[in-house]
Amino acid sequence: xxxxxxxxxxxxxxxxxxxxxxxxxxxxxxxxxxxxxxxxxxxxxxxxxxxxxxxxxxxxxxxxxxxxxxxxxxxxxxxxxxxxxxxxxxxxxxxxxxxxxxxxxxxxxxxxxxxxxxxxxxxxxxxxxxxxxxxxxxxxxxxxxxxxxxxxxxxxxxxxxxxxxxxxxxxxxxxxxxxxxxxxxxxxxxxxxxxxxxxxxxxxxxxxxxxxxxxxxxxxxxxxxxxxxxxxxxxxxxxxxxxxxxxxxxxxxxxxxxxxxxxxxxxxxxxxxxxxxxxxxxxxxxxxxxxxxxxxxxxxxxxxxxxxxxxxxxxxxxxxxxxxxxxxxxxxxxxxxxxxxxxxxxxxxxxxxxxxxxxxxxxxxxxxxxxxxxxxxxxxxxxxxxxxxxxxxxxxxxxxxxxxxxxxxxxxxxxxxxxxxxxxxxxxxxxxxxxxxxxxxxxxxxxxxxxxxxxxxxxxxxxxxxx
Amino acid sequence: xxxxxxxxxxxxxxxxxxxxxxxxxxxxxxxxxxxxxxxxxxxxxxxxxxxxxxxxxxxxxxxxxxxxxxxxxxxxxxxxxxxxxxxxxxxxxxxxxxxxxxxxxxxxxxxxxxxxxxxxxxxxxxxxxxxxxxxxxxxxxxxxxxxxxxxxxxxxxxxxxxxxxxxxxxxxxxxxxxxxxxxxxxxxxxxxxxxxxxxxxxxxxxxxxxxxxxxxxxxxxxxxxxxxxxxxxxxxxxxxxxxxxxxxxxxxxxxxxxxxxxxxxxxxxxxxxxxxxxxxxxxxxxxxxxxxxxx
Amino acid sequence: xxxxxxxxxxxxxxxxxxxxxxxxxxxxxxxxxxxxxxxxxxxxxxxxxxxxxxxxxxxxxxxxxxxxxxxxxxxxxxxxxxxxxxxxxxxxxxxxxxxxxxxxxxxxxxxxxxxxxxxxxxxxxxxxxxxxxxxxxxxxxxxxxxxxxxxxxxxxxxxxxxxx
Amino acid sequence: xxxxxxxxxxxxxxxxxxxxxxxxxxxxxxxxxxxxxxxxxxxxxxxxxxxxxxxxxxxxxxxxxxxxxx
Numbered sequence: 001x002x003x004x005x006x007x008x009x010x011x012x013x014x015x016x017x018x019x020x021x022x023x024x025x026x027x028x029x030x031x032x033x034x035x036x037x038x039x040x041x042x043x044x045x046x047x048x049x050x051x052x053x054x055x056x057x058x059x060x061x062x063x064x065x066x067x068x069x070x071x072x073x074x075x076x077x078x079x080x081x082x083x084x085x086x087x088x089x090x091x092x093x094x095x096x097x098x099x100x101x102x103x104x105x106x107x108x109x110x111x112x113x114x115x116x117x118x119x120x121x122x123x124x125x126x127x128x129x130x131x132x133x134x135x136x137x138x139x140x141x142x143x144x145x146x147x148x149x150x151x152x153x154x155x156x157x158x159x160x161x162x163x164x165x166x167x168x169x170x171x172x173x174x175x176x177x178x179x180x181x182x183x184x185x186x187x188x189x190x191x192x193x194x195x196x197x198x199x200x201x202x203x204x205x206x207x208x209x210x211x212x213x214x215x216x217x218x219x220x221x222x223x224x225x226x227x228x229x230x231x232x233x234x235x236x237x238x239x240x241x242x243x244x245x246x247x248x249x250x251x252x253x254x255x256x257x258x259x260x261x262x263x264x265x266x267x268x269x270x271x272x273x274x275x276x277x278x279x280x281x282x283x284x285x286x287x288x289x290x291x292x293x294x295x296x297x298x299x300x301x302x303x304x305x306x307x308x309x310x311x312x313x314x315x316x317x318x319x320x321x322x323x324x325x326x327x328x329x330x331x332x333x334x335x336x337x338x339x340x341x342x343x344x345x346x347x348x349x350x351x352x353x354x355x356x357x358x359x360x361x362x363x364x365x366x367x368x369x370x371x372x373x374x375x376x377x378x379x380x381x382x383x384x385x386x387x388x389x390x391x392x393x394x395x396x397x398x399x400x401x402x403x404x405x406x407x408x409x410x411x412x413x414x415x416x417x418x419x420x421x422x423x424x425x426x427x428x429x430x431x432x433x434x435x436x437x438x439x440x441x442x443x444x445x446x447x448x449x450x451x452x453x454x455x456x457x458x459x460x461x462x463x464x465x466x467x
Numbered sequence: 468x469x470x471x472x473x474x475x476x477x478x479x480x481x482x483x484x485x486x487x488x489x490x491x492x493x494x495x496x497x498x499x500x501x502x503x504x505x506x507x508x509x510x511x512x513x514x515x516x517x518x519x520x521x522x523x524x525x526x527x528x529x530x531x532x533x534x535x536x537x538x539x540x541x542x543x544x545x546x547x548x549x550x551x552x553x554x555x556x557x558x559x560x561x562x563x564x565x566x567x568x569x570x571x572x573x574x575x576x577x578x579x580x581x582x583x584x585x586x587x588x589x590x591x592x593x594x595x596x597x598x599x600x601x602x603x604x605x606x607x608x609x610x611x612x613x614x615x616x617x618x619x620x621x622x623x624x625x626x627x628x629x630x631x632x633x634x635x636x637x638x639x640x641x642x643x644x645x646x647x648x649x650x651x652x653x654x655x656x657x658x659x660x661x662x663x664x665x666x667x668x669x670x671x672x673x674x675x676x677x678x679x680x681x682x683x684x685x686x687x688x689x690x691x692x693x694x695x696x697x698x699x700x701x702x703x704x705x706x707x708x709x710x711x712x713x714x715x716x717x718x719x720x721x722x723x724x725x726x727x728x729x730x731x732x733x734x735x736x737x738x739x740x741x742x743x744x745x746x747x748x749x750x751x752x753x754x755x756x757x758x759x760x761x762x
Numbered sequence: 763x764x765x766x767x768x769x770x771x772x773x774x775x776x777x778x779x780x781x782x783x784x785x786x787x788x789x790x791x792x793x794x795x796x797x798x799x800x801x802x803x804x805x806x807x808x809x810x811x812x813x814x815x816x817x818x819x820x821x822x823x824x825x826x827x828x829x830x831x832x833x834x835x836x837x838x839x840x841x842x843x844x845x846x847x848x849x850x851x852x853x854x855x856x857x858x859x860x861x862x863x864x865x866x867x868x869x870x871x872x873x874x875x876x877x878x879x880x881x882x883x884x885x886x887x888x889x890x891x892x893x894x895x896x897x898x899x900x901x902x903x904x905x906x907x908x909x910x911x912x913x914x915x916x917x918x919x920x921x922x923x924x925x926x
Numbered sequence: 927x928x929x930x931x932x933x934x935x936x937x938x939x940x941x942x943x944x945x946x947x948x949x950x951x952x953x954x955x956x957x958x959x960x961x962x963x964x965x966x967x968x969x970x971x972x973x974x975x976x977x978x979x980x981x982x983x984x985x986x987x988x989x990x991x992x993x994x995x996x
Contacts, residue, residue: 009559010754013739016555017732020548021628026728026831026867040967044975054974058967065909072970127888127907151987158887160947166987259984265962270951275962279985322985324962328954335964341982349982357959365959375981400981412968426968432979454979462967659801659871661841681841683869726838755831757838822956852950878950889949 008032033062034420034466042076047455049107050080065124072118074138081107085292085397087384088448089304105452108291110177114140120149128155136170145172147257162265169258176290179250184288184311185391187296253286271328281318288312294397295384302443305387310396312380317344333357346379347401363416369428374405383438383450402451404434410458417465424462431455470506472499478656481506485513486521486623488647492630495641495656508637509630509644516626519545520618522569532608533615539607547606549621556621556735557598563742564735565598565710569617575715577695577706589713596710624688624734627651631730648689651730655683666724666759680757686730690737691722691761707741718745726757785887785904792816792895793883797850797873804848804873806899812844813923814895818881820852821862823889829908834869836920843924844897850875852889892916896923963987 011025011032018025039057044050054076062068084095086106093100100106116138124130130153137146147170155162176182263277288311296306324337335355342348351373358366378401380394410428417423434451441450470481479494479502492509494502520529532540542550556564574584574592595613602609610616618625627644631651634642641656652662661681666689680687695706697715704715723740727733736756740747751758786793792814796805806814817833819826830849837847847870851859854876863872875881884893888906896902903919905912947955954960963969963986977983 010756012555012559013735014728014732016552016559017727017729017735020552020625020731021632021729023632023729024865026865038965038967040971042971054971056967056970065911158946158949261984261987267947267952267955270947271954273955273960273962277985281984318983320982320985324986326960326962328957328960333957333959337986339982339985341985343981345981347981349980351982351985357964359959373976373980373982378981400979406980412965430975430979456975456979458971458975460968460971462965655801657801659799661869679842680838682838684867685869755835757835818950820950820953822953854953858953875950878948881950882948886949889952891949 033064036060036062036464036466038462038464040460040462042458042460044456044458046080048081049454050078050082052076052078066122066130067124068122070118070120070122072116072120072136074116074118075114077111077113079111081109082291083399084108085289085310086295086304086307087297087397087445087450088452089295089297089302090444090447091303093304103448105449112141114138125152128159129153142175142177143172144175145170147171151261160267162263164261164263164265166261166263167259169256171254171256172285173252173254174286174290175250175252181251181253181286181290182309184309185395186309188293188307188309255283255285255287257281257283268325273326275322275324277320277322279318279320279322281316283316283318285314287314287316289396289398292396292398294382294395296387297384297442297445299386299388300443302441302445304384308385308391308395310398311394312396313345313394315344319343331359333359341375345401346377347375349373349375363414363422365414367412367414369408369410369412371408371410372405373408375403377401377403383441384445386442399432399434399451399454402434404432404451404453406430406432406454414462417463419466421465422462423464426458426460426462428458428460429456430458468506468510470503472502479506481509483510483513485510486517486626486646488623490646492634492645493643493662496638498640501638501640505634505637505640505642508633512630512633513626513646516622516629520549520622522615522617529616529618532610535608535610536612537609539609542606542608544606549618549625550603550608551605552731553618553621554598554603560739560742562598562711563709564620564738565596566616566618566620567598567601567614568596568708568710569619570595570613570615571708571710571713575697575706575708577697577704579694579696579698581697581699583697583699583704593713596713620690620734620738621731623647624649624686624730627730628686649730649734650687652682652684652687659683680724680726680759682726685726685728686733687724687726688730688734688737689722689724690734690741691720693721705741707738709742716742716744719743720747720760720762722761723747723751724759725751785885785891785906786893786901788901788903790901792893792899792901793880795875795880795883797875797880799871799873804871806895809846809848809895810899811897812846813897813920815845815847815892815920816884816895817847817849817890817892818852818875818884818886819849819890821858822853825908826890827862827866828910829890829892830866830868832908832913832916834867836917837870840920840924845920845924847871848873850880852876852878852881894919894923 014025037057037059042052042054044052044054054074056072056074058070058072060068060070084106086093088100088103088105090102092102093106095106095108098109116136118134118136120132120134122130122132132151134149135147138144147168149166149168151164151166153162153164259279259281261277261279263275265273265275268274292310293307294310295304296308297303298305318341320339320341322337322339324335327334335357337353339351341351351371353369353371355367355369360366378396380392380396381401382392382395383397383402385391385395408428408430410426412424412426414422414424432454434453436449436451437446438450468481468483470479473480476493477495479496479499480491481502482489482491484490490513492506494505496502518524519527521527522529524530528543528546553566570592571589574588576582600611601614623646627646627649628651630644631642631653634644635653641652641654643662644651650664656662661683664680664682664687666680690707692706697704705719705721707716707719708714709716719741723737725733725737725740727736736754740751740758740760743750748760751760792806794806796803815833815836817829819829833847833849836845849868849870850873852875853859856874859872859874884891890908892905893901894903902923905916958964
């Protein structure tokens with residue numbers, strides 16, 4: 001007679017017997033540990049721009065003695081419009097089928113779905129140390145990523161000190177929708193590139209459909225001059241272009257990212273824990289955003305006379321020092337962290353994040369959050385370029401590389417669900433502000449807001465339970 | 468009902484007979500009035516359960532079910548819970564624990580004689596054995612004609628746990644309830660002392676030979692009874708029957724005693740162990756329970 | 763990261779390693795104690811001649827939850843052979859211990875040491891920690907943590923200590 | 927780089943300041959809300975948003991899904 005697997009039988013029989021008597025079963029030494037699921041649904045909404053709906057879950061199966069496997073599936077769908085990099089000007093601008101009215105920031109509508117899966121295996125090596133090995137993969141319409149990571153944590157000094165080291169690598173491939181990876185720093189719509197140094201593309205960029213890359217194929221400039229539809233280009237109307245010649249494979253680029261970290265966690269006293277991490281990251285390969293451009297403006301009037309594709313360096317060395325402290329007040333707990341980040345693109349940033357955990361008793365808690373972030377501009381950030389002036393070696397108008405600061409305020413309310421579960425609701429508001437009127441603005445640019453900034457709100461529902 | 472003070476043990480003892488076994492309740496208290504209340508409470512509950520589920524009483528719920536001749540019967544809440552439990556144990560034991568196997572007693576009488584039944588006779592009775600042959604969708608049970616339910620493996624242990632529950636709801640006092648060897652201890656005695664339980668040695672029926680158990684809490688049950696067996700041509704046939712074959716389980720120990728959180732669970736683990744036959748000891752070790760296995 | 767800073771960081775960490783020191787060594791006399799229990803007090807002196815499995819636990823310590831069923835089994839298996847299990851709870855309040863004991867019952871003596879005085883006298887290094895004290899009151903073995911794979915060795919040590 | 931002397935000093939302070947917290951005094955530290963990352967899922971979602979809206983990223987841990995939202 002083959003009885004059910006031993007551990008399962010004992011637990012099932014104990015549960016059945018207690019069920020018959022209406023009492024709770026006692027914990028058993030070798031009862032199989034339950035599956036732990038922490039899931040969340042996030043709705044992220046920017047003002048006039050991008051909306052993201054993301055569902056994710058950490059599904060952890062303990063294997064006994066501290067060993068566990070965790071699977072993290074994630075699905076998100078991104079819709080809306082994101083800045084093209086071009087600045088607003090006092091005249092209408094048209095990008096393919098999209099026309100941006102005067103004074104408005106040119107945006108490009110798009111939609112995308114991202115499917116990601118993460119796997120991690122945590123294993124104790126001995127009583128005082130454990131290792132975590134993981135792999136992850138994510139797929140989008142125009143971006144795939146696969147990665148591996150590993151970390152080791154060793155306790156010292158009666159477990160008051162923990163030294164951890166971690167390493168992660170990922171290989172990402174970018175396949176811009178539209179099938180073409182644009183040549184950097186190349187003026188749009190003209191067969192001759194403004195910068196003699198960069199080779200002329202064989203044919204002007206041609207685009208797939210309304211979801212195509214932001215690069216227009218025919219522009220009516222402020223002065224009514226039509227640029228585009230160059231000698232070789234076949235202008236397509238209605239934005240339903242063809243992907244170059246039928247059958248040519250979609251162009252793609254790849255980038256490699258390696259991140260390392262050394263961390264020290266120290267118990268300061270019965271109520272205080274501190275952590276200090278130093279991280280180093282090297283990204284290499286295609287780091288440019290294929291969809292972003294810069295406006296070319298007239299040196300005196302500041303009128304937009306054309307657009308040029310952005311180009312970023314193909315390496316980036318990132319470093320950061322991260323410090324966090326957790327302080328247990330009589331009832332509540334404070335989480336405070338500071339991060340200083342710097343890279344060889346010239347960006348310097350400070351981040352302060354504060355969470356105050358109000359313990360309302362019986363596992364109910366309220367957690368307000370306040371985060372302040374500020375960064376300096378990357379060396380090659382330009383809100384726009386002067387037409388005819390010598391081109392820099394790299395240039396990008398991506399607002400995420402500009403000098404800016406952002407405030408985020410959040411509030412989370414959580415309550416217990418059954419014996420081991422939790423249900424929570426969380427909302428945050430983020431506002432980014434930058435230099436709307438830089439000193440080097442020319443002529444009509446002075447009347448424009450060259451850094452419109454960003455306002456975003458999130459609403460998140462969380463559900464944790466044990467199976 | 469007889470309730471007396473046991474001076475040397477410093478506890479009160481109530482004793483009565485129910486379910487065909489000697490029953491007793493030991494109460495670790497000096498409060499005579501409380502002892503009497505608990506003794507009466509336990510006796511009433513034991514008799515209630517006996518009247519409700521005894522095969523021998525024509526008006527019992529079990530007899531009504533057994534006489535339903537295939538007509539649907541709606542079970543009350545308590546009976547429904549017991550049937551659910553029996554079904555779960557049937558599944559967990561891969562069909563070896565089956566409360567419809569009671570009818571096999573018609574051909575098997577374990578009186579120490581050598582009257583082992585003919586295979587044909589066993590096969591005939593086997594037609595009325597098999598949980599899968601009845602229909603149980605809580606709360607409605609349809610029992611085909613000729614089949615009978617027998618709560619032998621559950622009834623007494625359930626009564627012990629029920630009585631213990633009623634006692635602990637009435638008074639926070641340590642009590643030991645013993646219905647014919649099925650025992651539940653509600654908690655440590657005063658001064659954090661344990662109750663000591665002797666285990667019958669089947670070889671010498673009635674004397675406590677195989678060492679005692681010291682317990683502060685939990686259920687104890689014994690499966691297997693030295694006095695019920697058949698002996699033919701030098702082969703001993705134990706009284707634990709395999710419902711699939713209708714024959715005694717080969718190589719089963721004479722008796723198995725198990726300690727678990729409740730008496731019902733201890734009894735079922737003991738029964739499962741007996742049904743494992745020769746593998747009984749290995750099964751019990753895997754379950755990480757305290758047990759005594761006597762061959 | 764310049765070399766000098768890296769060296770400084772590592773030096774500090776290594777310095778920290780030396781701070782830790784072991785629990786009471788074997789064969790030392792077990793420090794005496796008198797602690798309150800649910801129904802009275804337990805004194806090590808009263809347990810002379812018996813083998814004592816002294817365990818320090820807390821409600822907030824996950825491995826402790828796993829050790830109780832095993833200690834129950836040991837109490838029932840070796841109870842008659844003079845094994846006494848004393849589980850010393852170091853929670854700051856009795857409610858926390860009571861909630862734990864409701865879910866994970868103990869078939870052995872539970873004692874309370876909220877200030878950790880006895881834990882300190884035994885120089886407990888981690889939670890849970892256990893000590894096997896032989897019949898003459900000497901510590902025969904000590905163990906930190908509790909894992910399923912430790913139980914065989916622990917039971918072996920108990921049997922050796924129990925051998926008359 | 928001079929900038930790194932700050933973390934080195936911080937580390938020194940951090941580690942040398944450690945009062946010997948006895949194992950039985952770690953009840954508060956064992957609480958879920960005292961963990962460095964008490965809500966990993968919330969943390970992951972936040973990291974994803976900030977990674978795609980700011981130049982800086984990471985610092986707290988290593989690894990975890992690449993995303994094209996650069």
